[in-house]
Amino acid sequence: MTSQTIPSPIRVRFAPSPTGNLHLGGARTALFNFLFARHHRGVFLLRIEDTDRERSTDSAIAAILDGMRWLDLTWDEGPIYQTSRLDRYRDVALDLMARGHAYRCSCTPDELEERRKEAQAKGLPPRYDGRCRDRHVSPETPHVIRFRNTPDQIFAFSDLIRGPLSFDGNLLDDLVILRTDGMPTYNFAVVVDDADMKITHVIRGDDHINNTPRQIAIFRALGAEIPLFAHLPMIFGSDRTKLSKRHGATSVMAYRDMGYLPHALANYLVRLGWSHKDQEIFSREELIALFDLDHVGSSPSVFNPEKLLWLNAHYIKNSPDAALAPLATELLAPIEEPLPGSSDPDYRAHVMGLLKGRARTLAELAESSHPFLDRALTIDPAAREKALRTDSIPILDSLLTALGSLQEWNAETLKNVFTQIGEAQNRKLGDLAQPVRVALTGKTVSPGIFDVLILLGREVSLTRISGALSELRKNIMAPSPESSSPRKDHP
Numbered sequence: 229m230t231s232q233t234i235p236s237p238i239r240v241r242f243a244p245s246p247t248g249n250l251h252l253g254g255a256r257t258a259l260f261n262f263l264f265a266r267h268h269r270g271v272f273l274l275r276i277e278d279t280d281r282e283r284s285t286d287s288a289i290a291a292i293l294d295g296m297r298w299l300d301l302t303w304d305e306g307p308i309y310q311t312s313r314l315d316r317y318r319d320v321a322l323d324l325m326a327r328g329h330a331y332r333c334s335c336t337p338d339e340l341e342e343r344r345k346e347a348q349a350k351g352l353p354p355r356y357d358g359r360c361r362d363r364h365v366s367p368e369t370p371h372v373i374r375f376r377n378t379p380d381q382i383f384a385f386s387d388l389i390r391g392p393l394s395f396d397g398n399l400l401d402d403l404v405i406l407r408t409d410g411m412p413t414y415n416f417a418v419v420v421d422d423a424d425m426k427i428t429h430v431i432r433g434d435d436h437i438n439n440t441p442r443q444i445a446i447f448r449a450l451g452a453e454i455p456l457f458a459h460l461p462m463i464f465g466s467d468r469t470k471l472s473k474r475h476g477a478t479s480v481m482a483y484r485d486m487g488y489l490p491h492a493l494a495n496y497l498v499r500l501g502w503s504h505k506d507q508e509i510f511s512r513e514e515l516i517a518l519f520d521l522d523h524v525g526s527s528p529s530v531f532n533p534e535k536l537l538w539l540n541a542h543y544i545k546n547s548p549d550a551a552l553a554p555l556a557t558e559l560l561a562p563i564e565e566p567l568p569g570s571s572d573p574d575y576r577a578h579v580m581g582l583l584k585g586r587a588r589t590l591a592e593l594a595e596s597s598h599p600f601l602d603r604a605l606t607i608d609p610a611a612r613e614k615a616l617r618t619d620s621i622p623i624l625d626s627l628l629t630a631l632g633s634l635q636e637w638n639a640e641t642l643k644n645v646f647t648q649i650g651e652a653q654n655r656k657l658g659d660l661a662q663p664v665r666v667a668l669t670g671k672t673v674s675p676g677i678f679d680v681l682i683l684l685g686r687e688v689s690l691t692r693i694s695g696a697l698s699e700l701r702k703n704i705m706a707p708s709p710e711s712s713s714p715r716k717d718h719p
């Protein structure tokens with residue numbers, strides 16, 4: 229694609245401007261850079277582009293670093309802060325000036341605005357008219373430094389994703405490279421850095437594609453090696469407009485808080501633009517082995533939250549129980565009265581093992597584990613309505629008596645009790661299990677009923693069944709307007 233020789237090793241960077249959270253698009257850019265570097269055994273550098281002092285914040289820097297660490301995107305160099313390199317940008321700007329590639333400009337914003345309007349009125353492009361190009365503005369006068377654009381240049385490059393692109397240099401402005409306060413502008417700082425940091429491949433969002441010819445012009449003036457460029461296509465929401473808050477959560481950490489696993493989110497993000505046959509699930513090692521820019525498509529991808537949820541469920545199901553326990557604990561609602569032994573890591577891991585097959589997020593996993601950790605049980609009103617009815621009384625009553633007299637509490641003895649009562653009352657196992665399930669977990673969906681009984685143990689199981697039973701009996705005696713009394717259906 230290019231005749232340029234690329235120095236070895238490959239060096240790439242992720243260069244966020246810390247003006248907000250790490251969002252999904254930024255995370256995908258970081259991920260692609262990370263994978264590209266790891267695949268080629270190159271270097272992945274993190275650079276914080278914080279020269280816009282009004283919009284850059286420490287909390288945004290912290291959020292970006294947290295997001296990168298959470299996604300397990302370790303960088304090899306940095307973070308390098310552009311604000312720690314201001315002297316370097318000034319020196320390079322002065323050097324460009326000394327070599328005739330830049331000049332001081334003292335036009336004030338008001339003057340520029342006036343001339344822009346005049347140009348527009350004449351139907352001319354609203355560009356800087358070059359007034360200060362040869363005026364030799366004194367360094368004492370308040371000024372900016374502008375890059376001197378060489379006329380009649382063509383900026384052609386072969387984008388590794390978009391293919392050959394070419395821009396007419398005559399359309400470029402003499403852009404400001406250093407502001408009056410000495411701060412470099414984005415296009416200038418990025419080139420000085422990419423040159424100094426020996427970046428070989430610039431992989432970034434295609435919102436920067438129009439900046440690329442401007443940057444190439446500066447690379448040329450610096451006499452620096454021009455990196456290869458790979459501009460990643462946009463990420464759309466379902467309505468095919470740029471992904472934004474309107475489409476739901478866009479910050480990486482919001483996904484952590486909703487109970488997504490970092491590797492599930494990364495696996496989802498990598499497929500926004502990159503593919504390997506029709507494979508959907510990749511371990512990190514596989515991604516490193518397979519990822520390259522050849523299979524990054526040039527058309528926008530559409531963010532699909534359902535698919536992300538599906539992937540997350542897959543990752544949860546395949547995570548070790550002991551690893552899930554502390555993650556789900558972070559999302560657990562407050563525990564009123566811990567069940568005995570429920571803080572034991574082995575017990576918690578066991579709970580995860582029973583529940584993880586049905587959870588799509590860690591938040592769902594935390595929610596479904598609550599009845600196994602807290603003595604206080606909340607019964608879902610819809611589950612109560614469905615499964616704790618008047619006709620559940622004889623079931624719960626007989627089970628309570630039979631279970632209460634069991635000598636041993638294990639799968640076999642429990643199963644025998646259910647079978648015998650089922651036969652005696654002419655009911656199927658499911659008819660018996662459902663009211664017990666709701667009495668024990670507050671929900672109509674849970675792991676197998678014998679697993680639940682064993683996990684909760686005799687004392688808690690019997691207390692909950694007996695509690696549900698008394699509640700039902702109380703409702704028959706005195707239905708209260710708040711309770712979901714079964715009497716409405718069964719007078």
Ligand code: GLU
Pocket residue numbers: 243244245277418430431432433436
């Ligand atoms: N700081 C720029 C941004 O956050 C990225 C610059 C680049 O990758 O060239 O959009």
